[in-house]
Amino acid sequence: MARINSNTELEELRQEILSKRDQNKPRIAVCAGTGCLASGAAKVIAALKEEIKKQGLNADVDIKETGCPGFCERGPIMVIYPEEICYLQVKPDDIPEIISETIKERKVIDRLLYTDPTTGEKVTHESEIPFYKNQKRLLIGTNINIDPKSIEDYLAIGGYRALAKALFDMTPEQVLEEVKRANLRGRGGGGFPAAKKWETTRNVPREPKYVIVNADEGDPGAFMDRAVLEGNPHSVLEGLVISAYTIGSHEGFIYVRQEYPLAVENVDIAIKQAEEYGFLGQNILGSGFDFIVNVHRGAGAFVSGESSALMTAIEGKVGEPRPKYIRTAVSGIWERPSNLNNVETLANVPLIINNGAEWFTSIGTEGSKGTKIFSLVGKVNNTGLVEVPMGMSLREIIYNIGGGIPGDKKFKAVQTGGPSGGVIPEQYLDTPVDFDELTKLGSMMGSGGMIVMDEDTCVVDVARYFVDFLCDESCGKCIPCREGLKHMREVLNNIVEGKGNEGDIELLEELSRLMTKASLCALGTSAANPVSTTIRYFGDEYQAHIKESKCPALVCKELVSYYIEPSKCQACMICLRNCPVEAISGGKNQIHVIDQAKCIKCGVCFDACPTRFGAVIKISGEPVPASLPEKERSLVRGKK
Amino acid sequence: MDEIIVTINGSQLRGSEGMTILEVAQENGIDIPTLCYKTELKPIGACRICVVEVEGSRTLVGSCHTPIAQGMVIHTHSPKVLETRKTIVELLLASHPDSCIICDKGNMCELRKIAADMEVALPPFKVRKRYYPIEDTSPYIVRDLSKCILCRRCVRSCSEIAEKNVFAVAYRGFKSKVVVDFDEPIDKEVCRDCDVCTRFCPTGALSKPREVGEEKKGEALFISG
Numbered sequence: 001m002a003r004i005n006s007n008t009e010l011e012e013l014r015q016e017i018l019s020k021r022d023q024n025k026p027r028i029a030v031c032a033g034t035g036c037l038a039s040g041a042a043k044v045i046a047a048l049k050e051e052i053k054k055q056g057l058n059a060d061v062d063i064k065e066t067g068c069p070g071f072c073e074r075g076p077i078m079v080i081y082p083e084e085i086c087y088l089q090v091k092p093d094d095i096p097e098i099i100s101e102t103i104k105e106r107k108v109i110d111r112l113l114y115t116d117p118t119t120g121e122k123v124t125h126e127s128e129i130p131f132y133k134n135q136k137r138l139l140i141g142t143n144i145n146i147d148p149k150s151i152e153d154y155l156a157i158g159g160y161r162a163l164a165k166a167l168f169d170m171t172p173e174q175v176l177e178e179v180k181r182a183n184l185r186g187r188g189g190g191g192f193p194a195a196k197k198w199e200t201t202r203n204v205p206r207e208p209k210y211v212i213v214n215a216d217e218g219d220p221g222a223f224m225d226r227a228v229l230e231g232n233p234h235s236v237l238e239g240l241v242i243s244a245y246t247i248g249s250h251e252g253f254i255y256v257r258q259e260y261p262l263a264v265e266n267v268d269i270a271i272k273q274a275e276e277y278g279f280l281g282q283n284i285l286g287s288g289f290d291f292i293v294n295v296h297r298g299a300g301a302f303v304s305g306e307s308s309a310l311m312t313a314i315e316g317k318v319g320e321p322r323p324k325y326i327r328t329a330v331s332g333i334w335e336r337p338s339n340l341n342n343v344e345t346l347a348n349v350p351l352i353i354n355n356g357a358e359w360f361t362s363i364g365t366e367g368s369k370g371t372k373i374f375s376l377v378g379k380v381n382n383t384g385l386v387e388v389p390m391g392m393s394l395r396e397i398i399y400n401i402g403g404g405i406p407g408d409k410k411f412k413a414v415q416t417g418g419p420s421g422g423v424i425p426e427q428y429l430d431t432p433v434d435f436d437e438l439t440k441l442g443s444m445m446g447s448g449g450m451i452v453m454d455e456d457t458c459v460v461d462v463a464r465y466f467v468d469f470l471c472d473e474s475c476g477k478c479i480p481c482r483e484g485l486k487h488m489r490e491v492l493n494n495i496v497e498g499k500g501n502e503g504d505i506e507l508l509e510e511l512s513r514l515m516t517k518a519s520l521c522a523l524g525t526s527a528a529n530p531v532s533t534t535i536r537y538f539g540d541e542y543q544a545h546i547k548e549s550k551c552p553a554l555v556c557k558e559l560v561s562y563y564i565e566p567s568k569c570q571a572c573m574i575c576l577r578n579c580p581v582e583a584i585s586g587g588k589n590q591i592h593v594i595d596q597a598k599c600i601k602c603g604v605c606f607d608a609c610p611t612r613f614g615a616v617i618k619i620s621g622e623p624v625p626a627s628l629p630e631k632e633r634s635l636v637r638g639k640k
Numbered sequence: 641m642d643e644i645i646v647t648i649n650g651s652q653l654r655g656s657e658g659m660t661i662l663e664v665a666q667e668n669g670i671d672i673p674t675l676c677y678k679t680e681l682k683p684i685g686a687c688r689i690c691v692v693e694v695e696g697s698r699t700l701v702g703s704c705h706t707p708i709a710q711g712m713v714i715h716t717h718s719p720k721v722l723e724t725r726k727t728i729v730e731l732l733l734a735s736h737p738d739s740c741i742i743c744d745k746g747n748m749c750e751l752r753k754i755a756a757d758m759e760v761a762l763p764p765f766k767v768r769k770r771y772y773p774i775e776d777t778s779p780y781i782v783r784d785l786s787k788c789i790l791c792r793r794c795v796r797s798c799s800e801i802a803e804k805n806v807f808a809v810a811y812r813g814f815k816s817k818v819v820v821d822f823d824e825p826i827d828k829e830v831c832r833d834c835d836v837c838t839r840f841c842p843t844g845a846l847s848k849p850r851e852v853g854e855e856k857k858g859e860a861l862f863i864s865g
Contacts, residue, residue: 301812318809323685323705476790476809476816477686483731486814487765494766507764514727517700517720518688525699 003278005286007164014161017152026061026103027081029144030090033068033230034223034262035384036075040091044076047092051099061103064153067143067231070385071131074114079126079144086126087112117381117403134400136363137387138371139347143231148266151273154234160279162350166242167287170353175246176202179349181357183369188214188305188342189417189446190522191368191435194349197339200329202247204337209249212333212340213240215256215263216310218302219418220469222449224373225343227385229256229263232347233270237293239346241279242353244291247339251292255310258297267295302419302473306521307332307340309475320475321521342447344373364390368434372445376402378452379409388433395429398452409454412553413537417446419466419473420526422533423459442533444526458555459538460545464492466530474523481524484515488531497558500546505535550621557601560620564605566591566628568615571635575605575616589635593627646712661703661714662690672716673725673754675842676791677704681800687791689728689754692716700724722758729755730763735770736843737786745844751789772817778826780833781846785817788845794818794837802836 004010030036030045045065052061071077074088078098085108087098094112101107113122114129123129126144146153154160166175180195201209213236217225229236240252256263271293274280282290296314303309304319311332313319332338348370352360361369368390374397376386381403388397394414398404405411413423416433422443424431431437435445453462471485488511491504512528512535519525535542544550551559564575564584569591576584576592583599586592592615594605609616642657648665655664660683665672675687685702692703695713700721703714715721732751740752772785795807795818806826810819820826838846 303812320809323683323702325701325706471813474813476811476813477684478688479686479728479731479789480688482790482814482816483735487731487734490766503764510723510727514724514731518691518724518728519699520685520688520702 003276005278005283007168007285010160010164010285014155014158017156021156024082027064028061028098028103029064029066029079029081031068031075031077031144032065033072033143033227034260035068035072036077037262039072039075039089041076043092044078044090044095047095048099051095055099055104057099057103064145064147065149066146067148068140068227068385069126069132069144070135070137070140070227070387071129071382072384073382077144078112084125084127086114086124086129088114131382131384131386131401131403134396135387136371136389138351138363139235139344140227140231140373140385140387143227146232148231148233149269151234151270151277154232158354159234159350160238162353163238163241163279164285166245166353167285167289172202172246172248175242175353178357179246179352182352182360183357183367184345184348184352184360185368185435186342187344187348187372187447189444191445194341194345197329197341198243198247200327201249201337201339204330206337208251208336209247210333210336210338211240211244211247211249211252212310212314212338213252213254213256213343213346214305214307214310214340215254215260215343216298216305217257217260217343217447218305218473219447219449221377221451222375222418222447224375224385224448226260226263228343228347228373229260230266233263233267234274235347235350236267236343237270237274237280239341239349240293241284241291242349243339243341243346245289249339250290252294253314253333254293254295255298255304255314256295258300264295264297271295301475302470303475303521303523306523309521310340311338318475320477321523323520344448365432365434367436372433372448374433374448374450376450376452378415378450379405379454379457380452381406390434391432393430393432394424397433397450398429402452405452405454409456412453412455412457413459414453415443415451415462415466415530416449417444417526417529418449419469420444420523420529421446421449422529423453423462423537424533425537442536443529456553456555458496458551458553459534459541460492460551461496461553461555463530463534464489464496467492467527470523470527474527478518478520478524480515480519481521481527484511484519484524485527487511488528492531495542495545496551496556498545498549498556500542502546504546505539505542508535544621548621552620554618554620556620560601560618561596561624562599562601562603562606562616562618563594563596563624563627564592565615565617566633568613569635570613570615572610572613574610575608578604578608580604586633589637591628591633591635593633596624644708644710646708646710646714648714649716655708657707659708661692661694661701661706661708661712664708665692665703665714665716670716672703673757674704675750675754675789676793678793678797678840681793681796681840684792684796687728687789689725691721691724693718693721726758726760729758729760730765732789733760734763734765736789737769737771739787743787743844744847744850745787749844750842770814770817775825776849778831779849780831780835781826781838782849783826784845784847786845787843788818789843790816790818791842792818793840793842794846797836797840802834804832804834806831807837 076090078087078090184194185191301319304313306321307328309319309321371387373387386401413425415423438445467489471489474481476482512532515528583595584592606616644655672690674690683705685705690703691700693715694701775783798807799805807818838848
């Protein structure tokens, strides 16, 4: 492939690619993102290739292994074009039928379609599925059309047009002005205006300048940046080159987690291809602008997502934050001006350049423009990635897109912003989701994690989980975070084990205040959020744990007990046989009894007891009823 | 040099560009406690004892590393600041051995001095101490990491003053510790007798092997009240 040396050559190449593509030719797109691969997409793709070969359709059908379209709950996902038929949870065994029915006969297989849980209706097309219909997928919507390993696919959907526009039709000042007017705010969590950062770095009279992509997404349960980088790496590269052009930087880094092997692979391929085509390297597109990119793989530290820690890590040192009395935008890697943007922020840049700031600002709320990708996980029907305009309410996201809570359970809370975000209770469900509103509730946008919890979730346990995570991930440099989290963990562990003391809540609050006010970096200042918001909104649950040794959600193992209700027990022996520690005594026609001294509270009997009996009862905070005297245990069955 | 005027605790004070809040305060006799800060070393803002309140700032800022800016309004001893400092000392004490009475550092321990000055007694936290064996195989340094408060003065003085880079910090969170090589005990292989780190250690974590007849030197702790 010869390098492209001008805008005209780029458009000619695009036309050439498009002319080679027949829009009516059947094309089978299968998601090969991490979520679908985990649910077996690789086998589906292998079976598909084999079947097509077997049926001699090699020349008639295109297969595309794409990035993640978001509906991870129902993976592996397959979309068949040109009809846009969307099949969910496809298994290798379904492949022969798909080929012979859908591809050859153009018939839709009902069984593989999405079924509306309320109406029972089948939905054929991807865009009509409620999960997708209620979203606005500017960034991840094209994923299903792109093979991330093919630059031609990206060019076919208009890729690198924004770069050409910026390089040839705009001055760096104009690009900066456009991004500024678009009010693009950092998607990594802080919500800092990207253009302001660019301007700061641009105006520092020191060379060289660096631009960096922050792809160190370490939140448990979050995979937004992962999906973008895996599914459409060129969009991030394009945004990065535009930012470099604006700032006047000639070298960039992509700091990506080692734990994202597919993202690393796809980014490496994308960089190689972009260099071949002339979108990277010397004299980009013949414009005279030079820019190279290095991939730096993170060694697995959550704190390295923090800007100064990330830059210290790129320098080859331990990833630890440093005091930012001088911003990293002014003095970052090797004390040179360094601009750091999140994956999603940069992926938005080409859209803004192509469509203009007016278009971008027409989406979203007053203070937050554009869309935001969330990873919707936890107790919600449609787990996956959702991209919505800023300002959509939590309720709409959880119920209209997420499909509500499974098993008709009651919603309890939603945790936004990753481990250092806050827990938001039901009364705030109608809050519009944008940077400022979530902060007001004591939570944050973060990078976009959204963990839904139902009534069976104990918030104290949730707080303990996140503190536990952060305690392990604290770098240990400053005292409030290092020692504060450790003590917080200690106190929370005591509370969930029923060993809480009067005054523990005040102690937690004192530690929260300390960490929020005095920690060195944002990990520490936000680490107390899960604790302080759960105390604020669910203080009574903490009280119940401490004062009554009761876990209202029946989660904390040390605080629950199981017993068998004699009037319900049918002496079926199921629980007795399943008990791993032989704590249940009884026999045929003998009502079963749990020996509390032997019971390890594993809950196997509770799960094993047939629902129509419901004889095993789980309680917390109250004494276990005395078991029946031995001679009264014979079961008297009703006459048949 | 441009003159910068800041307000500290209500009085207008002058400083020049590049000075930190701590430097201006010290010049004017305002006492801000410090632990990880030493004039000879680059500030790292790790201990957070020196935090002060700057109006308009969301969080408290470390005075040792924050440069003054024109018109800054600073409170060095507001209730918020004092509560924070006190909690930090309490946290440090909670994981520090109670062996002051037999510690060689005795009355020269900076942690003890700060605790005494701030009237911090028994911490309200469940005591959680680190225990490490005492390393006394080196002829130059005796190290008791149980007493280490991770201020990194040894790491920095060894690198910035002695230029030997013997120490580094390894592991993370509560488990982080100052290590030599790949977390090996100090012995003469790695270290010479420059005595820089032992002088910089604020607690009894690093000391010189005591020679017969050597007296304790330095300024004795003065506990007011």
